[in-house]
Amino acid sequence: MQSSLKLVDCIIEVHDARIPLSGRNPLFQETLGLKPHMLVLNKMDLADLKEQQVKKIIQHLEGEGLKNVVFTNCVRDENIKQIIPMVRGLVESSYRYHRGESLEYCAMVIGIPNVGKSSLINALRRQHLRKGKATRVGGEPGITRAVMSRIQVCERPLMFLLDTPGVLAPRIESVEMGLKLALCGTVLDHLVGEETLADYLLYTLNRHQLFGYVQHYGLAAACDDIAGVLKQVAVRLGKTQKVKVLTGTGDVNVIQPNYPAAARDFLRTFRSGLLGPVMLDRDVLQRPPLAHP
Numbered sequence: 001m002q003s004s005l006k007l008v009d010c011i012i013e014v015h016d017a018r019i020p021l022s023g024r025n026p027l028f029q030e031t032l033g034l035k036p037h038m039l040v041l042n043k044m045d046l047a048d049l050k051e052q053q054v055k056k057i058i059q060h061l062e063g064e065g066l067k068n069v070v071f072t073n074c075v076r077d078e079n080i081k082q083i084i085p086m087v088r089g090l091v092e093s094s095y096r097y098h099r100g101e102s103l104e105y106c107a108m109v110i111g112i113p114n115v116g117k118s119s120l121i122n123a124l125r126r127q128h129l130r131k132g133k134a135t136r137v138g139g140e141p142g143i144t145r146a147v148m149s150r151i152q153v154c155e156r157p158l159m160f161l162l163d164t165p166g167v168l169a170p171r172i173e174s175v176e177m178g179l180k181l182a183l184c185g186t187v188l189d190h191l192v193g194e195e196t197l198a199d200y201l202l203y204t205l206n207r208h209q210l211f212g213y214v215q216h217y218g219l220a221a222a223c224d225d226i227a228g229v230l231k232q233v234a235v236r237l238g239k240t241q242k243v244k245v246l247t248g249t250g251d252v253n254v255i256q257p258n259y260p261a262a263a264r265d266f267l268r269t270f271r272s273g274l275l276g277p278v279m280l281d282r283d284v285l286q287r288p289p290l291a292h293p
Ligand SMILES: Nc1nc2c(ncn2[C@@H]2O[C@H](COP(=O)(O)OP(=O)(O)OP(=O)(O)O)[C@@H](O)[C@H]2O)c(=O)[nH]1
Pocket: 042, 043, 044, 045, 046, 072, 073, 074, 075, 076, 111, 112, 113, 114, 115, 116, 117, 118, 119, 120, 136, 137, 138, 139, 140, 141, 142, 143, 144, 145, 165, 166, 167
């Protein structure tokens, strides 16, 4: 990535709009800080972005020295058209823009895994070139494996992007930040444990008063006992398993709820947006923004 930097006029950092302040790798800032930089907060359709919330996000990011922020939805191509003019403006006003007669722009897409980097490139191509997929999109972190390649995204101005694998690890400052990152799918579920993650999801939904899960799974009421919720989810989805139990008089087969399968379904339902939009950094946003040094 570093060796390709000299080819690049601008950095487009993609991050998940549900965690606008958590998990961005500070290396992005330090090692790439010399280039014009914009932050794309993607998956806006899954994020709770009320007006007040957006103001706070912008204020906090300004506190971190980030001024060029765009919220996008790469599935429905929302706000995608704002990106190229912003890149062009940033490059043209940059003192590094001294490539004279070269009319080409080259930007690098970076970000932690699974935030939508490939989807953004595909969306830009759809919007500006009327072309489809150039890069693979996957539901699991770490799918972008190809080594740096240059992909055209626009004819006028002539603009290329370098797609990079999402190999830079997220910054995980605390257990809770790690759980937020995992809920957004930027860390593989089994590294945290699906049931642990489901427990944190239930805690978050209740704390944010997002009770869509009650109706979705036909529960009697909101509840903060994950075992109880997963049991009902498993029964409702027909996800049960036979378990052999040893008794004094021999083995007995018992039908038990399949807790891991229920946890997986709970997480998948949340991530698809069916339980409503969420702002996982709400607690951080409630604190005053840091002053930029
Ligand atoms: N709801 C929603 N899903 C999105 C959006 N953008 C991307 N996704 C989904 O997020 C998942 C990851 O997208 P990718 O484009 O593969 O992400 P990436 O950052 O290239 O991932 P890595 O290759 O792991 O680094 C896919 O399932 C996409 O369909 C969006 O704006 N909204």
